[in-house]
Amino acid sequence: MPRVVVDVMLKPEILDPQGQAVAAALPRLGFDGIVRVRQGKRFELTVDGEVTDDRIAEVRRAAETLLANPVIEDFTVRVEP
Amino acid sequence: MPRVVVDVMLKPEILDPQGQAVAAALPRLGFDGIVRVRQGKRFELTVDGEVTDDRIAEVRRAAETLLANPVIEDFTVRVEP
Known part of the structure; x- marks a missing residue:
């Protein structure tokens, strides 16, 4: 059956604490090339x-x-x- | 700057209560054409x-x-x- 995808992201001007937490955790885990993360649904x-x-x-x-x-x-x- | 998107979804065999809640709410709001919803990140x-x-x-x-x-x-x- 056909599938429709809806991506929901915070507007760019809205603070995204989840994404910031992920972005802060990445270097601690050894991933250095990612400078910004936004998390959505x-x-x-x-x-x-x-x-x-x-x-x-x-x-x-x-x-x-x-x-x-x-x-x-x-x-x-x-x-x- | 270039952007990489990572889509994370529950495996098909894993129960998705969030998606089920959305699917159950849709008909109550008058949306009848959607039979199944899976929610991911x-x-x-x-x-x-x-x-x-x-x-x-x-x-x-x-x-x-x-x-x-x-x-x-x-x-x-x-x-x-």
Whole structure:
């Protein structure tokens, strides 16, 4: 069945303590080449039937309502092959 | 600066209560076309300098060590343009 992926990330201007904690831990573990980390959420949605434009619009409304907090988060919706 | 994305998802055989909670909430909010939801994590890593094969290998080791729990999670590493 077709799958739609919604990626939710904090807006760039919002502080991301989880990402900062990961970024601080990496050098301690010997990984030196990574300068910045942002952590977000990924949702894989399995939709019923074909992925039509209407269905994508529904997923977008669901993302705005439930999956993301549009005040502090940005999200992207895409169909995965 | 170049960005590497690490997507971390629970393995398919592992129960995902967060995803189930989202899937159960969607119909209550009027979204009926989504039959299954899996929730995972997305990390955006900014790397220092060029994204070489060595750098990707380092990110992969970091993902195995810190970003994902390979016992219950799968991850993918990809370079974002």
